[in-house]
Amino acid sequence: MALVQRALERRGLPTVSVSVARDVTSACLAPRAVFVPFMMGHHFGVPGSATLQRAIVRAALEFIAEAKLSGEIRDLPYTWNEARRGAYG
Amino acid sequence: MSVDHLHAARAAGDDAAFLRYARLHLGDGNETAGRAEIDKAYVAAIKVLLDVPPTDYARVRATVAECDTATLAHLFLYTHLELVRRTSAWIHDGNL
Amino acid sequence: MGTFEPMAQLRPGLWETVNDRYPGSMIRKSDAVPLATPRVPLRDARVCFVSSAGVQPVGSLPFDVAHPVGDFSFRSVPSHASVADLEIHQLKYPTAGARRDLNVIFPIERLRELVAEGTIGGLAPNFFSFIGYNMDPIRFETLFAEELASAVEREAPDIVLLAPA
Numbered sequence: 001m002a003l004v005q006r007a008l009e010r011r012g013l014p015t016v017s018v019s020v021a022r023d024v025t026s027a028c029l030a031p032r033a034v035f036v037p038f039m040m041g042h043h044f045g046v047p048g049s050a051t052l053q054r055a056i057v058r059a060a061l062e063f064i065a066e067a068k069l070s071g072e073i074r075d076l077p078y079t080w081n082e083a084r085r086g087a088y089g
Numbered sequence: 090m091s092v093d094h095l096h097a098a099r100a101a102g103d104d105a106a107f108l109r110y111a112r113l114h115l116g117d118g119n120e121t122a123g124r125a126e127i128d129k130a131y132v133a134a135i136k137v138l139l140d141v142p143p144t145d146y147a148r149v150r151a152t153v154a155e156c157d158t159a160t161l162a163h164l165f166l167y168t169h170l171e172l173v174r175r176t177s178a179w180i181h182d183g184n185l
Numbered sequence: 186m187g188t189f190e191p192m193a194q195l196r197p198g199l200w201e202t203v204n205d206r207y208p209g210s211m212i213r214k215s216d217a218v219p220l221a222t223p224r225v226p227l228r229d230a231r232v233c234f235v236s237s238a239g240v241q242p243v244g245s246l247p248f249d250v251a252h253p254v255g256d257f258s259f260r261s262v263p264s265h266a267s268v269a270d271l272e273i274h275q276l277k278y279p280t281a282g283a284r285r286d287l288n289v290i291f292p293i294e295r296l297r298e299l300v301a302e303g304t305i306g307g308l309a310p311n312f313f314s315f316i317g318y319n320m321d322p323i324r325f326e327t328l329f330a331e332e333l334a335s336a337v338e339r340e341a342p343d344i345v346l347l348a349p350a
Contacts, residue, residue, distance in 0.1 A: 002212075004329075005345075007330040007331055009220065013338065014223045015344070017349060023199055024199055024200045027200050031218050038195060039279060040196060040278050043348050044295070047289055048285075054292075058304055061346060065227065070217035070218055
């Protein structure tokens with residue numbers, strides 16, 4: 001996916017990806033990414049957690065204007081255990 | 090393994106690499122699981138034919154005759170997965 | 186709220202694990218792509234979404250999960266599509282959550298809500314989806330990624346959100 005992201009960014013389109021695998025995202029030098037320590041396939045949280053899902057989408061999109069360096073990865077302040085508990089709504 | 094590795098294996102006549110790859114592919118990255126999956130497909134195929142149920146042999150002949158070799162190879166892998174899917178022991182839930 | 190545990194990837198060493206299993210399939214890049222500058226503020230931005238989760242409209246040709254090298258095709262997903270009209274064809278990541286609520290991997294309803302509340306300006310008419318599994322990173326980068334990037338560009342988005350599955 002980082003290769004698609006890099007192709008888009010090279011064309012002048014600002015991009016951001018949401019990653020659960022910081023090592024993979026970092027190795028591929030995705031131009032901008034936010035990281036959540038979640039289970040694979042659950043990048044936006046858990047089923048039914050609309051508030052958390054929306055917050056992650058919003059945080060990712062806001063990071064587009066805030067990132068300073070290509071390859072920068074921002075950690076979002078969530079944990080999988082809390083997400084599974086429904087702590088974030 | 091990547092196609093680069095497989096191209097090198099083909100050039101070197103290393104068929105064992107292809108066998109390993111078949112197991113990795115069919116076992117979602119787990120060679121032991123892949124070996125069991127291959128066995129499972131053969132067992133499923135023979136079990137279902139054991140009582141000689143009606144089958145469309147003419148269709149099998151026609152389909153295979155119409156296929157170029159690449160499509161036939163594709164169909165072979167597709168059929169493997171489909172036979173396994175129809176057993177109750179589907180392991181491909183993405184939990185690598 | 187719990188204590189923030191920075192950096193703790195739930196599945197550590199994923200790059201190494203996948204590359205051990207499929208040698209040569211994982212890539213490393215050392216050349217950073219210069220960052221593009223957003224042309225409009227977020228509240229005015231038209232957003233496109235790209236996913237490698239194998240999500241596709243019911244009735245479109247299912248992604249090929251049997252091919253040993255991968256399926257180098259993508260599907261467009263209308264951004265107004267109902268979740269009930271979408272399905273997943275992918276074997277290589279856990280889809281248990283997505284099968285209960287597609288938004289955990291393909292947040293199409295959340296994006297529509299962000300438009301409704303004014304956080305973003307709008308959505309591209311189409312989103313895009315493919316399957317992440319492929320064993321030919323060079324073909325992927327030189328052909329597929331460029332073809333998909335062109336399709337995204339034709340949707341004329343201001344920014345693009347991506348979720349690798």
